[in-house]
Amino acid sequence: MAQPSFTAIVEALPETVPFVGPEAIERQTGIATRARLGANESGFGPSPKVIATLRDATPEFWTYPDPENFELRSALAARLGIASDEIAIGEGIDGLMGQLVRLFIEPGDVVVTSLGAYPTFNYHVVGYGGDLRFVPYAGVHEDPEALAALARETGAKMVYLANPDNPMGSALPAADIARFIAAVPDTCVIVLDEAYLETAPEAPVPIDTARPNLIRLRTFSKAYGLAGLRCGYAIGNRRLVGAFNRIRNHFGVNKAVQVAALAALADEAYLHWAVDAIAAARTRIARIAEDNGLTALPSATNFVAVDCRRDGAYALAVLKALAAEGVFVRKPAAPGLDQHIRISAGPDAALDVLAAALPVALAHAQSAP
Amino acid sequence: MAQPSFTAIVEALPETVPFVGPEAIERQTGIATRARLGANESGFGPSPKVIATLRDATPEFWTYPDPENFELRSALAARLGIASDEIAIGEGIDGLMGQLVRLFIEPGDVVVTSLGAYPTFNYHVVGYGGDLRFVPYAGVHEDPEALAALARETGAKMVYLANPDNPMGSALPAADIARFIAAVPDTCVIVLDEAYLETAPEAPVPIDTARPNLIRLRTFSKAYGLAGLRCGYAIGNRRLVGAFNRIRNHFGVNKAVQVAALAALADEAYLHWAVDAIAAARTRIARIAEDNGLTALPSATNFVAVDCRRDGAYALAVLKALAAEGVFVRKPAAPGLDQHIRISAGPDAALDVLAAALPVALAHAQSAP
Numbered sequence: 234m235a236q237p238s239f240t241a242i243v244e245a246l247p248e249t250v251p252f253v254g255p256e257a258i259e260r261q262t263g264i265a266t267r268a269r270l271g272a273n274e275s276g277f278g279p280s281p282k283v284i285a286t287l288r289d290a291t292p293e294f295w296t297y298p299d300p301e302n303f304e305l306r307s308a309l310a311a312r313l314g315i316a317s318d319e320i321a322i323g324e325g326i327d328g329l330m331g332q333l334v335r336l337f338i339e340p341g342d343v344v345v346t347s348l349g350a351y352p353t354f355n356y357h358v359v360g361y362g363g364d365l366r367f368v369p370y371a372g373v374h375e376d377p378e379a380l381a382a383l384a385r386e387t388g389a390k391m392v393y394l395a396n397p398d399n400p401m402g403s404a405l406p407a408a409d410i411a412r413f414i415a416a417v418p419d420t421c422v423i424v425l426d427e428a429y430l431e432t433a434p435e436a437p438v439p440i441d442t443a444r445p446n447l448i449r450l451r452t453f454s455k456a457y458g459l460a461g462l463r464c465g466y467a468i469g470n471r472r473l474v475g476a477f478n479r480i481r482n483h484f485g486v487n488k489a490v491q492v493a494a495l496a497a498l499a500d501e502a503y504l505h506w507a508v509d510a511i512a513a514a515r516t517r518i519a520r521i522a523e524d525n526g527l528t529a530l531p532s533a534t535n536f537v538a539v540d541c542r543r544d545g546a547y548a549l550a551v552l553k554a555l556a557a558e559g560v561f562v563r564k565p566a567a568p569g570l571d572q573h574i575r576i577s578a579g580p581d582a583a584l585d586v587l588a589a590a591l592p593v594a595l596a597h598a599q600s601a602p
Numbered sequence: 603m604a605q606p607s608f609t610a611i612v613e614a615l616p617e618t619v620p621f622v623g624p625e626a627i628e629r630q631t632g633i634a635t636r637a638r639l640g641a642n643e644s645g646f647g648p649s650p651k652v653i654a655t656l657r658d659a660t661p662e663f664w665t666y667p668d669p670e671n672f673e674l675r676s677a678l679a680a681r682l683g684i685a686s687d688e689i690a691i692g693e694g695i696d697g698l699m700g701q702l703v704r705l706f707i708e709p710g711d712v713v714v715t716s717l718g719a720y721p722t723f724n725y726h727v728v729g730y731g732g733d734l735r736f737v738p739y740a741g742v743h744e745d746p747e748a749l750a751a752l753a754r755e756t757g758a759k760m761v762y763l764a765n766p767d768n769p770m771g772s773a774l775p776a777a778d779i780a781r782f783i784a785a786v787p788d789t790c791v792i793v794l795d796e797a798y799l800e801t802a803p804e805a806p807v808p809i810d811t812a813r814p815n816l817i818r819l820r821t822f823s824k825a826y827g828l829a830g831l832r833c834g835y836a837i838g839n840r841r842l843v844g845a846f847n848r849i850r851n852h853f854g855v856n857k858a859v860q861v862a863a864l865a866a867l868a869d870e871a872y873l874h875w876a877v878d879a880i881a882a883a884r885t886r887i888a889r890i891a892e893d894n895g896l897t898a899l900p901s902a903t904n905f906v907a908v909d910c911r912r913d914g915a916y917a918l919a920v921l922k923a924l925a926a927e928g929v930f931v932r933k934p935a936a937p938g939l940d941q942h943i944r945i946s947a948g949p950d951a952a953l954d955v956l957a958a959a960l961p962v963a964l965a966h967a968q969s970a971p
Contacts (some may be wrong), residue, residue: 235788236814237759239845248847256668269665278664281633288657294830294862295647296638297823299625324693324854331851339609360849390606421605445605454666461663461857476608480729482700485693488830489656489858493663533625542866 242362251353255561267559268579268586273399273536275458276579277510279493280503283459287489287497298491300483305491308498309466319442319468321436321477322486322494326428326450326465329477331357331449333467336476337390337422338363345384347375348395349400349567351426354393363391370569373401373530373538377413384421393418395426397433397533400565400575405531414438414447422473425449428465429534431456431504432511442470455535456507457497460524464494511535514578521588525595536577538565540547545571550601554594560587604688608755611709611731620722624930636928637948637955642768642905644827645948646879648862650870652828655865656858667860669852674860677867678835688811688837690846691855691863693821695797695834698846700726702817702836705845706759706791707732713752715762718769718936720795723762732760739938740840742770742899742907746782753790761786764795766802766902769934769944773902776807783807783816797834798903800825802878811839824904825876826866833863860910880904883947890957891945894964905946907934914940919970923963929956 238244250257255266271275278284302322310317323329330353338344340362346354347460348367358365366387368379374396384392394413397404410425417423427449430437441447448469454460464486467474497504519529528540541548545568552564552574564574574586607613619626624635638645647653671691679686693747699722703938707713708729715723717736727734735756737748744767753761754801756869779794788791796818799806810816817838823829836843866873887906888898897909910917914937921933921943933943945956 234814236841237706237789237791239705243705243845243848246848248844250669250847250852252669252852254669256672257670260672272666274665277662278661284660287660287663291653292647292654292658295645295827296643297623297641298830298832300619300621300623301626303625303629324851324856328851328854336608336612337606420606422606447603458664460666463667463853463856472605475617476612478619479612479615482693482697483619483621484832485697485854487693487832487856487859490856548958 242360246360248594249356251356258556258561262556264557264559266561268583269561270577270579270583270587270588271561271563271575272460273455273534273577274460275455275507275511275535276583277458277507279458279497280500282500282503283493283496287493290492294488298432298486298488301576302486302491304495308495312498313440313468315440315442315468316471318471319474321467321474323465323467323477323481324485325454325463326352326426326452328463328485329450329465329467330354330424331360332477332481333422333424334358334361334363334391342390343387344391345380345387345389347380349565349570350375351395351399352422362583365499370401372404374398374405376415377405377409381413381416384417389421391422391424393426393427397429399429399534400538400571401573402530402532402534402536402538403594404433404435406509407435411438414444416456417446418445421446421540423447428452428455432508432535433533440468442468445470445472453489453494453497456504458466458507459493459497462490462493464490511578514580514584517575517584518587521584521591525591530573538573538575540573543572547598548572548574550598551594554597555590558590558594559595560590560594607657609805611729615729618725620725627890627925627930631925633926633928635930636672637952637959638930639946639948639952639956640930640932640944641829642824642903642946643829644824644876644880644904645952646827646876648827648866649869651869652862652865656862659857659861660962663857665857666853667855667857671855674863677864681867682837683807684809684811684837685840687840688843690836690843692834692836692846693854694823694832695795695821696722697832697854698819698834699793700729701850702759702791702793703727703730703732703847711759713760713762714749714756714758716749717742718934718939719762720764720768723850725758726781739770743767743772743774746774746778747785750782750785753786758790760791760793762793764797766798768798769893769904769907769908770939770942771899771901771903771905773802773804776804780807783813786815788815790815792816795819797824799822800900801877801904811837814839814841816840820910822860822866825873825880826873827876828862828866831859831862833859880947883953886953887945887947887956890953890960894960905944907942907944909942912941916967917941917943919967920963924959926966927959927963928940929959
């Protein structure tokens with residue numbers, strides 16, 4: 234039958250979901266999620282002031298959002314001490330990544346990342362026909378020296394590094410990041426994913442918007458507790474950031490997002506409280522893991538990677554046994570990382586469920602064939 | 603200085619905003635908008651039940667949205683009597699258009715639309731390197747026969763038609779649309795924009811998801827009063843609709859959108875009330891126009907195209923004079939349509955401002971050099 238043909242790139246792409254949501258798992262298994270600790274959201278939620286502001290704003294949702302995101306960009310610029318045209322707002326970091334790849338990657342262009350790093354970045358690269366090249370982790374850290382070296386060797390158009398890192402929760406010293414940035418050619422776009430910035434122990438490398446090839450991505454989804462609204466922002470020089478205006482869905486960042494992110498940014502006291510609460514939750518997750526004979530990795534993020542101390546198949550069995558108990562966690566799949574499960578920080582009620590479920594899950598996993 | 607190079611397509615694109623928002627106009631002119639009647643929003647707002655539901659849901663915005671939009675797709679499917687995998691949800695019709703173009707248009711592919719039709723569609727076509735070809739309006743209607751003919755002649759990959767039409771507010775009979783659909787080759791994607799469906803006088807052509815090349819786009823931005831949240835949906839056969847899953851930003855439709863659209867869909871009584879209120883506002887806009895010696899066109903939408911009965915420059919002067927009075931309206935720019943201004947339906951308070959401002963604006967425009 235005659236039908237329209239997709240582009241050559243699209244024809245080769247699978248229908249996919251980079252992350253299957255816990256809602257889908259519930260629909261498939263019929264098991265209600267009792268502890269939602271898998272998506273690195275913040276169970277501590279957004280600031281009560283954000284909730285109040287959002288509630289008050291709902292009657293205004295009949296107007297289109299400001300396509301320039303003027304107020305939010307201005308507030309972020311003031312906070313960061315840069316110009317507002319050095320900031321772009323997007324539908325989460327995911328949305329910004331898709332736009333970034335579209336701006337720079339032609340079919341066959343090389344893009345360098347770590348094996349086991351953020352899969353949605355890879356999804357977008359493949360979606361525009363990029364040629365992904367992988368550098369293995371050095372233990373539980375991404376390997377910035379090797380990433381920069383591979384970018385140079387391959388003439389890569391783009392290189393990705395997250396600091397702090399997902400899925401391992403590790404952080405590299407700012408000095409290492411500065412060396413990495415200097416070691417990447419100016420013609421190669423550096424995508425520095427700082428989604429977990431707020432929970433990191435060390436201040437990041439200073440912002441330098443003169444650099445022609447550095448885009449830093451940040452989000453309101455983690456410490457700010459607003460994953461449901463999807464608000465990410467990109468920081469970089471005027472040429473890079475302005476280019477989003479050539480291709481973006483200008484009205485894509487909706488009014489709820491604009492209102493909530495502004496309010497979240499204004500409530501610094503809540504952010505500090507949430508960061509402390511996340512740190513306390515990490516400590517408790519580590520204790521729960523260790524009480525059960527597992528090893529918790531140090532974390533600079535809002536989750537803890539827990540080494541199940543056997544192979545990837547075993548860690549997967551633990552994850553599945555936790556799911557059967559209504560505890561939603563995720564795990565890395567890459568070789569060398571796959572013996573870990575990844576548990577998000579959350580309030581005590583959720584961690585109580587985890588504490589009760591983990592020994593049961595381990596017993597199940599150990600008795601599995 | 604060495605810097606990363608954009609793709610060839612992006613290099614040629616300007617930084618742009620398809621529609622300058624009234625917020626930007628306020629920032630530029632310092633004149634506060636007293637009547638927001640330019641963006642075809644609904645000043646009647648969403649249902650009070652939607653507002654209440656949204657308010658109740660705000661504490662849950664810490665979790666990522668369901669990337670499958672399962673509940674909303676299911677509800678729409680039930681309403682429309684089709685399968686849920688024949689529906690895709692996107693960040694407004696704008697977002698869906700960008701994805702559709704990306705799925706099908708390679709550089710140089712021909713895309714047919716009407717001269718003066720929705721500019722954001724054109725923005726996306728140009729953004730993927732498509733070759734836009736234009737058919738003039740036939741009076742105040744798009745010309746479906748000519749659109750189909752040009753699509754055939756040029757071997758177009760895609761053809762766009764809005765019914766009801768924006769910016770003229772006209773509607774074509776369903777029989778004409780059915781003939782148009784049949785006249786377009788099966789290899790050419792038909793983008794049937796039904797943003798203004800709810801306010802149309804006649805039922806649309808029946809949904810036929812067996813057709814391999816028809817995508818219908820609908821929205822919660824117009825009669826449902828939720829422009830600020832940006833929720834559009836696409837209806838079509840499984841192959842077309844499923845393809846969005848190859849490229850979309852899966853978490854791009856946020857939780858506020860999902861919650862609000864579901865609640866809006868459930869409140870049919872409010873929709874009927876809003877459609878009636880919009881119809882009454884159209885009647886009043888027409889009366890205001892005619893009281894001032896202008897001609898209001900019949901409207902099947904939530905706005906009225908008003909013929910200023912001189913040339914495009916005069917209509918632009920009227921628009922600017924209205925803006926000086928704090929009345930935000932828009933106007934078509936295409937030859938043959940540009941003597942019109944486009945006034946959105948709104949509540950009486952806004953139309954009172956319009957009624958007072960229009961004679962003043964006309965006097966200014968008439969005395970302009």
